[in-house]
Amino acid sequence: MADSLQQQRHIPSVLDDSAPFQLRGASLTLLTLKLVAPDDPQFFPGLAAMLGQAPGFYRNAPIVLDLSPLVRARPIDLAAFCVRLRGLGLLPVGFQGATVEWEQAAEAAGLSAFPAGRATDQASVRPRGAPLAKPAAARVVSQPVRSGQQIYAPQGDLIVTAPVSPGAELLADGHIHVYGKLRGRALAGMGGDATARIFCKALHADLVSIAGIYLVSEQIDQKFTGKAVQIRLDGEKLVVEALG
Amino acid sequence: MAKIIVVTSGKGGVGKTTTSAAIATGLALRGQKTVVIDFDVGLRNIDLIMGCERRVVFDFINVINGDAKLHQALIKDKRVENLFVLPTSQTRDKDALSQDGVERVLGELSQDFDYIVCDSPAGIERGAFLAMYFADAAVVVSNPEVSSVRDADRMIGLMASKSRKAEQGASIEMHLLLTRYDPERVEKGEMLRVEDVQEILALPLLGIVPECPSVLQASNVGMPVVLDDKSLAGKAYAGTVARLMGEDVEVVVPRLGKRGLLDRLLRRSA
Numbered sequence: 001m002a003d004s005l006q007q008q009r010h011i012p013s014v015l016d017d018s019a020p021f022q023l024r025g026a027s028l029t030l031l032t033l034k035l036v037a038p039d040d041p042q043f044f045p046g047l048a049a050m051l052g053q054a055p056g057f058y059r060n061a062p063i064v065l066d067l068s069p070l071v072r073a074r075p076i077d078l079a080a081f082c083v084r085l086r087g088l089g090l091l092p093v094g095f096q097g098a099t100v101e102w103e104q105a106a107e108a109a110g111l112s113a114f115p116a117g118r119a120t121d122q123a124s125v126r127p128r129g130a131p132l133a134k135p136a137a138a139r140v141v142s143q144p145v146r147s148g149q150q151i152y153a154p155q156g157d158l159i160v161t162a163p164v165s166p167g168a169e170l171l172a173d174g175h176i177h178v179y180g181k182l183r184g185r186a187l188a189g190m191g192g193d194a195t196a197r198i199f200c201k202a203l204h205a206d207l208v209s210i211a212g213i214y215l216v217s218e219q220i221d222q223k224f225t226g227k228a229v230q231i232r233l234d235g236e237k238l239v240v241e242a243l244g
Numbered sequence: 245m246a247k248i249i250v251v252t253s254g255k256g257g258v259g260k261t262t263t264s265a266a267i268a269t270g271l272a273l274r275g276q277k278t279v280v281i282d283f284d285v286g287l288r289n290i291d292l293i294m295g296c297e298r299r300v301v302f303d304f305i306n307v308i309n310g311d312a313k314l315h316q317a318l319i320k321d322k323r324v325e326n327l328f329v330l331p332t333s334q335t336r337d338k339d340a341l342s343q344d345g346v347e348r349v350l351g352e353l354s355q356d357f358d359y360i361v362c363d364s365p366a367g368i369e370r371g372a373f374l375a376m377y378f379a380d381a382a383v384v385v386s387n388p389e390v391s392s393v394r395d396a397d398r399m400i401g402l403m404a405s406k407s408r409k410a411e412q413g414a415s416i417e418m419h420l421l422l423t424r425y426d427p428e429r430v431e432k433g434e435m436l437r438v439e440d441v442q443e444i445l446a447l448p449l450l451g452i453v454p455e456c457p458s459v460l461q462a463s464n465v466g467m468p469v470v471l472d473d474k475s476l477a478g479k480a481y482a483g484t485v486a487r488l489m490g491e492d493v494e495v496v497v498p499r500l501g502k503r504g505l506l507d508r509l510l511r512r513s514a
Contacts, residue, residue, distance in 0.1 A: 009298060146402075163443070165401075167397070
């Protein structure tokens with residue numbers, strides 16, 4: 001049935017040798033140019049010197065820009081960058097290992113995305129087409145958290161946009177944010193994450209804890225009572241800091 | 245279909261039964277066919293406050309167990325038209341309440357009545373749970389002091405998570421009623437201010453009932469205090485009932501008079 005439809009509409013099959021074109025997959029070896037510091041003034045002089053050692057080999061060579069070392073850098077003007085590469089006789093055709101921002105810059109420069117090869121740093125780059133490794137979604141609570149209620153955000157942050165009553169308990173493996181009065185208890189970094197923090201608009205907590213280290217209300221300097229604060233772990237000690 | 249209202253608090257002694265009786269009577273006075281049910285099995289009280297303790301033959305538990313028909317257990321009030329009391333058993337305990345039985349009785353009453361007022365026992369155990377489980381609306385009674393506010397908060401949390409409405413993804417309509425409010429002690433800082441309580445409980449304020457000798461006098465003679473329309477508490481409950489029925493009546497915050505008497509009431513909106 002599917003075959004006869006294709007025949008009727010003259011859609012060339014990928015297996016049809018008489019078609020005016022053939023679409024096939026191919027596995028090609030390309031040069032990649034790993035951009036460690038593209039804005040280094042020595043970048044182009046150094047590259048030119050290296051290419052000069054084997055001019056015939058690199059002339060009009062298609063290359064793929066490996067952007068994986070730049071995941072934390074701000075995108076540069078890749079169009080202008082590619083013009084300078086062409087000036088050296090290279091033909092930039094694609095890129096790989098890009099973050100979303102770099103991807104936009106590269107596509108603006110007319111480069112196409114290549115799947116990250118085995119040579120790239122897998123940890124820092126997402127595979128093409130796969131979703132970003134998503135942290136556990138934050139749990140958002142917009143109702144008041146009442147006495148005796150316990151709310152836990154496993155593997156993620158807990159965001160409460162309502163007041164928290166005395167006798168309530170907030171637990172999160174990540175950070176805890178309370179955009180209301182924080183009374184009751186707040187325990188962040190339950191899974192042992194010492195970088196977790198607690199943020200609140202008005203501190204009235206009975207107890208705060210990060211990664212198992214805690215302070216009860218009477219150990220917290222009274223000057224922070226009712227104030228917007230963040231609480232973080234500094235070594236083995238909880239630090240309360242005013243916000244804003 | 246009747247509207248089911250639970251009067252609850254968590255803490256004991258805050259005025260749940262007084263409030264249940266007053267609200268049920270107030271609704272009936274406004275022409276609504278109303279029944280008040282005592283969920284405090286083993287500590288039967290509402291019949292005393294309503295002044296019908298001598299007329300109890302069958303009770304709520306008898307009906308749940310199928311030992312009596314509903315109409316045999318319902319006691320018609322002698323003063324107010326449209327008002328009925330479903331008393332509970334003094335000799336049984338809360339385990340005599342079954343969820344199916346309560347649902348069946350409430351379902352049967354719903355056919356006939358406009359309002360069903362459930363007088364919850366104190367605590368958060370079975371009796372209190374079943375009193376609130378089927379409710380459409382809740383009157384959360386609290387005194388202006390910390391432990392009663394804390395317990396009310398707990399009860400609100402339970403209603404928001406464990407009631408049938410919550411299980412269906414809806415929510416019980418909740419109101420805050422402050423009782424035993426003593427302006428003199430509030431002024432001295434011995435009691436919480438209205439704003440303090442509201443800030444913690446974050447519920448709309450249904451009314452403020454002042455501490456008033458008329459409440460005790462009324463219970464002693466078995467008369468719902470709302471019938472004492474001269475008393476401050478009676479007036480406060482009348483306003484409470486009006487607001488519960490959706491009327492736009494201002495909440496009166498009791499204030500101290502110049503001579504330290506409750507002779508002056510300042511009006512302000514809640």
